[in-house]
Amino acid sequence: MDLQRPDSYQGGAGPDFNEHVLHKNKVVTVDGVRVKLQIWDTAGQERFRSVTHAYYRDAQALLLLYDITNKSSFDNIRAWLTEIHEYAQRDVVIMLLGNKADMSSERVIRSEDGETLAREYGVPFLETSAKTGMNVELAFLAIAKELKYRAGQQADEPSFQIRDYVESQKKRSSCCSFV
Ligand SMILES: Nc1nc2c(ncn2[C@@H]2O[C@H](COP(=O)(O)OP(=O)(O)OP(=O)(O)O)[C@@H](O)[C@H]2O)c(=O)[nH]1
Numbered sequence: 001m002d003l004q005r006p007d008s009y010q011g012g013a014g015p016d017f018n019e020h021v022l023h024k025n026k027v028v029t030v031d032g033v034r035v036k037l038q039i040w041d042t043a044g045q046e047r048f049r050s051v052t053h054a055y056y057r058d059a060q061a062l063l064l065l066y067d068i069t070n071k072s073s074f075d076n077i078r079a080w081l082t083e084i085h086e087y088a089q090r091d092v093v094i095m096l097l098g099n100k101a102d103m104s105s106e107r108v109i110r111s112e113d114g115e116t117l118a119r120e121y122g123v124p125f126l127e128t129s130a131k132t133g134m135n136v137e138l139a140f141l142a143i144a145k146e147l148k149y150r151a152g153q154q155a156d157e158p159s160f161q162i163r164d165y166v167e168s169q170k171k172r173s174s175c176c177s178f179v
Pocket residue numbers: 042043044045099100101102103128129130131132
């Protein structure tokens with residue numbers, strides 16, 4: 001399964017474009033099936049928004065990250081969700097991630113605030129740390145499971161609920177960092 005590069009991308013958006021959109025592939029094994037995710041890491045800055053529209057218009061899934069030590073990054077999430085509703089596919093899989101969970105001494109956004117926001121928009125929520133790896137694999141695995149489920153959905157198959165799956169699997173930074 002691929003998160004495809006948008007058709008509109010012809011490399012013609014100028015040099016800034018490539019500097020601010022990082023592309024990586026990640027292969028996740030879901031129930032014995034290898035799922036290839038094409039990941040586009042778009043810059044969050046306002047001035048690159050016109051570029052990012054093209055990316056999330058064709059995306060199958062979007063991971064929205066804020067930094068738990070940075071209130072404005074959290075406050076910006078609502079604006080991103082509004083943009084997504086305007087430009088992304090109607091059934092795009094969205095996940096909210098509160099990153100830098102390892103930096104508990106500098107935390108300004110409580111885990112509950114992330115959970116409340118995610119609940120309001122009906123999206124799964126995880127706190128992650130790119131530094132320690134906490135919940136990072138889980139985030140990609142949950143997305144891959146959801147996309148694989150959608151691609152091969154059988155009428156008699158029990159439905160996969162990404163929010164329930166994430167809730168059952170997640171590790172909380174407050175209690176289990178030694179696990
Ligand atoms: N401690 C800690 N540092 C992190 C974590 N994730 C990213 N960083 C650091 O935070 C800084 C910014 O990381 P970036 O990945 O460039 O952040 P970004 O939000 O993608 O930045 P833009 O793409 O410019 O919007 C870097 O110094 C990273 O090493 C994390 O989970 N924990």
